[in-house]
Amino acid sequence: xxxxxxxxxxxxxxxxxxxxxxxxxxxxxxxxxxxxxxxxxxxxxxxxxxxxxxxxxxxxxxxxxxxxxxxxxxxxxxxxxxxxxxxxxxxxxxxxxxxxxxxxxxxxxxxxxxxxxxxxxxxxxxxxxxxxxxxxxxxxxxxxxxxxxxxxxxxxxxxxxxxxxxxxxxxxxxxxxxxxxxxxxxxxxxxxxxxxxxxxxxxxxxxxxxxxxxxxxxxxxxxxxxxxxxxxxxxxxxxxxxxxxxxxxxxxxxxxxxxxxxxxxxxxxxxxxxxxxxxxxxxxxxxxxxxxxxxxxxxxxxxxxxxxxxxxxxxxxxxxxxxxxxxxxxxxxxxxxxxxxxxxxxxxxxxxxxxxxxxxxxxxxxxxxxxxxxxxx
Amino acid sequence: xxxxxxxxxxxxxxxxxxxxxxxxxxxxxxxxxxxxxxxxxxxxxxxxxxxxxxxxxxxxxxxxxxxxxxxxxxxxxxxxxxxxxxxxxxxxxxxxxxxxxxxxxxxxxxxxxxxxxxxxxxxxxxxxxxxxxxxxxxxxxxxxxxxxxxxxxxxxxxxxxxxxxxxxxxxxxxxxxxxxxxxxxxxxxxxxxxxxxxxxxxxxxxxxxxxxxxxxxxxxxxxxxxxxxxxxxxxxxxxxxxxxxxxxxxxxxxxxxxxxxxxxxxxxxxxxxxxxxxxxxxxxxxxxxxxxxxxxxxxxxxxxxxxxxxxxxxxxxxxxxxxxxxxxxxxxxxxxxxxxxxxxxxxxxxxxxxxxxxxxxxxxxxxxxxxxxxxxxxxxxxxxxxxxxxxxxxxxxxxxxxxxxxxxx
Amino acid sequence: xxxxxxxxxxxxxxxxxxxxxxxxxxxxxxxxxxxxxxxxxxxxxxxxxxxxxxxxxxxxxxxxxxxxxxxxxxxxxxxxxxxxxxxxxx
Numbered sequence: 001x002x003x004x005x006x007x008x009x010x011x012x013x014x015x016x017x018x019x020x021x022x023x024x025x026x027x028x029x030x031x032x033x034x035x036x037x038x039x040x041x042x043x044x045x046x047x048x049x050x051x052x053x054x055x056x057x058x059x060x061x062x063x064x065x066x067x068x069x070x071x072x073x074x075x076x077x078x079x080x081x082x083x084x085x086x087x088x089x090x091x092x093x094x095x096x097x098x099x100x101x102x103x104x105x106x107x108x109x110x111x112x113x114x115x116x117x118x119x120x121x122x123x124x125x126x127x128x129x130x131x132x133x134x135x136x137x138x139x140x141x142x143x144x145x146x147x148x149x150x151x152x153x154x155x156x157x158x159x160x161x162x163x164x165x166x167x168x169x170x171x172x173x174x175x176x177x178x179x180x181x182x183x184x185x186x187x188x189x190x191x192x193x194x195x196x197x198x199x200x201x202x203x204x205x206x207x208x209x210x211x212x213x214x215x216x217x218x219x220x221x222x223x224x225x226x227x228x229x230x231x232x233x234x235x236x237x238x239x240x241x242x243x244x245x246x247x248x249x250x251x252x253x254x255x256x257x258x259x260x261x262x263x264x265x266x267x268x269x270x271x272x273x274x275x276x277x278x279x280x281x282x283x284x285x286x287x288x289x290x291x292x293x294x295x296x297x298x299x300x301x302x303x304x305x306x307x308x309x310x311x312x313x314x315x316x317x318x319x320x321x322x323x324x325x326x327x328x329x330x331x332x333x334x335x336x337x338x339x340x341x342x343x344x345x346x347x348x349x350x351x352x353x354x355x356x357x358x359x360x361x362x363x364x365x366x367x368x369x370x371x372x373x374x375x376x377x
Numbered sequence: 378x379x380x381x382x383x384x385x386x387x388x389x390x391x392x393x394x395x396x397x398x399x400x401x402x403x404x405x406x407x408x409x410x411x412x413x414x415x416x417x418x419x420x421x422x423x424x425x426x427x428x429x430x431x432x433x434x435x436x437x438x439x440x441x442x443x444x445x446x447x448x449x450x451x452x453x454x455x456x457x458x459x460x461x462x463x464x465x466x467x468x469x470x471x472x473x474x475x476x477x478x479x480x481x482x483x484x485x486x487x488x489x490x491x492x493x494x495x496x497x498x499x500x501x502x503x504x505x506x507x508x509x510x511x512x513x514x515x516x517x518x519x520x521x522x523x524x525x526x527x528x529x530x531x532x533x534x535x536x537x538x539x540x541x542x543x544x545x546x547x548x549x550x551x552x553x554x555x556x557x558x559x560x561x562x563x564x565x566x567x568x569x570x571x572x573x574x575x576x577x578x579x580x581x582x583x584x585x586x587x588x589x590x591x592x593x594x595x596x597x598x599x600x601x602x603x604x605x606x607x608x609x610x611x612x613x614x615x616x617x618x619x620x621x622x623x624x625x626x627x628x629x630x631x632x633x634x635x636x637x638x639x640x641x642x643x644x645x646x647x648x649x650x651x652x653x654x655x656x657x658x659x660x661x662x663x664x665x666x667x668x669x670x671x672x673x674x675x676x677x678x679x680x681x682x683x684x685x686x687x688x689x690x691x692x693x694x695x696x697x698x699x700x701x702x703x704x705x706x707x708x709x710x711x712x713x714x715x716x717x718x719x720x721x722x723x724x725x726x727x728x729x730x731x732x733x734x735x736x737x738x739x740x741x742x743x744x745x746x747x748x749x750x751x752x753x754x755x756x757x758x759x760x761x762x763x764x765x766x767x768x769x770x771x772x773x774x775x776x777x778x779x780x781x782x783x784x785x786x
Numbered sequence: 787x788x789x790x791x792x793x794x795x796x797x798x799x800x801x802x803x804x805x806x807x808x809x810x811x812x813x814x815x816x817x818x819x820x821x822x823x824x825x826x827x828x829x830x831x832x833x834x835x836x837x838x839x840x841x842x843x844x845x846x847x848x849x850x851x852x853x854x855x856x857x858x859x860x861x862x863x864x865x866x867x868x869x870x871x872x873x874x875x876x
Contacts, residue, residue: 001700001704001705001708004708004773008384008767008768009768010767010768010769012766013769014769035473044772045766045769045772046766046767047765047766047768047769047770047772047774048768048770049769049770050769050771051769051770070603096778105456105457105458105459106453106455108457108458109453109455110455111457117639118710122636136663210388224768224770225768265661281479315386315390327434329434329437329438330433333393334441335437335438335439335440335441336393336396336397336440336441336443336444337389337390337392337393338389339444339682340465340775340778341465341466341778342389342452343471344389358771359441359775360775361772361773362772362773363438363769363775364438364758364772364773365442366759366761
């Protein structure tokens with residue numbers, strides 16, 4: 001597959017791994033955080049950590065938009081789906097997220113009409129085919145996905161659809177990163193920036209991380225060589241005493257982002273004053289809702305939701321895992337009470353959650369790829 | 378309403394605390410038992426206190442391993458689509474409900490067919506129900522799927538397939554012409570496989586049930602060789618072979634549903650493998666086990682072997698044959714071809730020294746032209762399937778929890 | 787969720803300027819290219835696809851440059867390995 005296979009080449013990985021190892025100062029340890037579920041997934045799926053020296057640890061941040069949805073919001077969604085003559089459409093990743101009374105999957109088994117879709121546009125098709133039902137799309141995702149929902153709402157308006165609405169749970173990445181940076185628990189040396197979010201927002205929004213917090217940022221692609229190269233670029237910055245924002249994913253990410261996407265978001269949505277993130281608490285200006293002019297497509301406004309705040313189960317340490325303070329296996333209930341079949345928290349439910357990725361892919365004796373020491377004369 | 382009370386978390390925690398307490402007590406008793414012979418338990422506990430991060434991680438991995446070996450329990454109050462996916466939930470359902478109730482030594486191996494002694498003959502008996510949607514798809518329909526599927530279950534169990542039964546549940550309003558087409562396909566498939574449909578049944582249910590047509594087939598065959606086949610016989614050094622590119626059927630069905638607006642030039646790989654398998658068994662006495670790679674895909678079979686035989690399995694990603702288009706569709710949908718069903722492919726575990734002969738025997742048959750050795754059985758990390766990725770790193774291949782592709786067979 | 791796949795634009799749909807058919811390893815799907823309205827892709831160009839929308843064009847020049855960099859690192863590494871191996875032969 002073009003633009004995929006070339007970036008999975010094992011030989012080039014060896015070379016990068018050697019370079020990365022060379023840049024490690026003896027006795028020093030390095031911690032880099034990635035804030036994108038897709039990166040977490042790639043790292044584990046390809047066994048990328050096998051190429052990294054012991055000195056480097058990768059930490060997984062709150063980059064999985066499914067993982068950060070509080071249980072109360074899942075309950076709200078199920079409430080909407082359970083209304084008479086309602087069809088809820090949702091991405092597959094949401095289906096197993098536990099609310100306080102069970103997941104979408106459980107609701108479906110009990111008779112609620114919840115359907116998996118690949119694209120928000122598929123909901124429009126379903127709405128057209130079922131004029132006597134209401135179709136509610138469960139909208140989730142960071143800025144990567146927000147423009148798609150916005151475009152779908154605009155299209156629904158253009159089509160004059162009257163039975164389509166959106167339950168908007170889109171969140172924004174920068175406030176989450178800021179919450180991590182301000183957290184006293186964490187010492188990070190740099191960030192692997194979210195590649196696909198950046199195709200929309202560009203690279204500029206990360207500049208405060210480099211300038212105000214002095215941490216290097218490299219916006220990374222999603223193939224294993226992309227991530228390995230990004231780590232190399234971070235180590236290079238550290239060794240040269242720089243802290244800048246760099247773009248490794250230049251083949252896809254424009255420095256200024258996608259203006260059409262940002263315009264669509266801005267036309268349809270606005271920032272909520274605050275929003276609750278699972279594990280991180282309430283964060284201001286961190287999530288989107290539909291603007292007044294699009295009320296007709298806002299399920300929350302049209303139909304109302306209970307809006308009950310549900311506290312995470314006491315045993316759940318998702319918050320600390322999402323902040324990168326705990327590794328998945330350090331959570332007290334990891335793998336025993338909390339497994340992919342019986343997920344207590346969202347880190348385990350979403351296939352991109354750190355706990356699920358580790359449980360499904362990384363739960364093994366690590367075998368480091370043999371590195372060759374290149375001694376310099 | 379959704380069938381799970383609010384205290385399911387507390388329940389799960391309590392259950393694990395009970396188990397952990399039981400394990401501690403057992404460990405303490407064992408310690409008391411060999412207090413004279415050295416304090417292994419004490420050493421382990423001391424290690425827990427002074428452990429390095431990787432020791433602590435290993436302790437967690439061990440704890441998880443013990444948790445996974447526990448007797449499965451059904452937690453849900455209702456059946457969900459996961460229970461039909463062929464992954465973890467299906468397994469739990471089978472073990473906790475069916476195996477528990479019917480418990481007998483003939484059922485316990487849970488292989489693709491049961492091995493029976495009747496009079497002096499060794500017979501194999503299998504059954505399958507087909508609920509595929511849509512009923513007609515590129516490469517076949519529910520009819521030939523049913524015949525081939527049952528023939529294959531008998532063949533991978535080492536039996537020569539002989540006789541099939543066919544039970545139909547038809548929805549009121551289903552077209553007779555469609556039914557005739559399906560049955561004609563079954564006739565052709567049965568002829569090609571050298572079997573006969575000798576008994577059957579028909580029921581009709583009201584409009585809205587049975588989604589057109591469901592078919593159940595049972596099959597009986599005779600076992601004429603003297604091999605002891607079974608996943609539990611796999612041992613370190615054995616080779617793992619797949620008979621051809623995987624995932625064609627599952628992806629074809631997914632695309633044929635038309636919900637995804639994806640077009641591809643793919644057809645189902647449904648085929649009767651008894652001819653190919655007979656050739657393999659004749660040429661290679663060292664076949665340990667064979668499995669039909671249907672629901673759950675290759676990954677599920679590898680896990681079953683690892684657990685049944687208490688061995689490790691190591692496979693190489695770039696050795697697993699997958700058609701380009703199946704790969705493309707899978708990437709687009711975010712699913713892994715290792716978990717996608719085929720209906721004319723099998724996985725064989727074969728004595729390492731005879732792997733090349735096995736490959737040659739498979740490749741000599743049209744269905745096995747692209748057969749490949751994808752990995753080996755190891756003594757490392759028993760019960761776990763490891764994948765060496767094309768990138769060079771290693772990761773686990775676990776059973777799936779949910780269902781990426783519902784109702785594909 | 788961040789799932790973005792590269793696909794090649796094959797053709798536009800006749801009366802729907804916002805839609806294009808893309809090819810991913812021989813598999814085709816119609817996607818919405820409305821987010822690239824400022825600089826629409828031509829057939830033969832590659833785009834990044836996410837949940838049925840094209841988010842960005844794939845810049846082949848940059849891709850080639852990225853690969854060249856990786857090749858370079860790979861080659862330098864291979865050269866050094868060779869040098870190391872040679873230097874062991876005493």
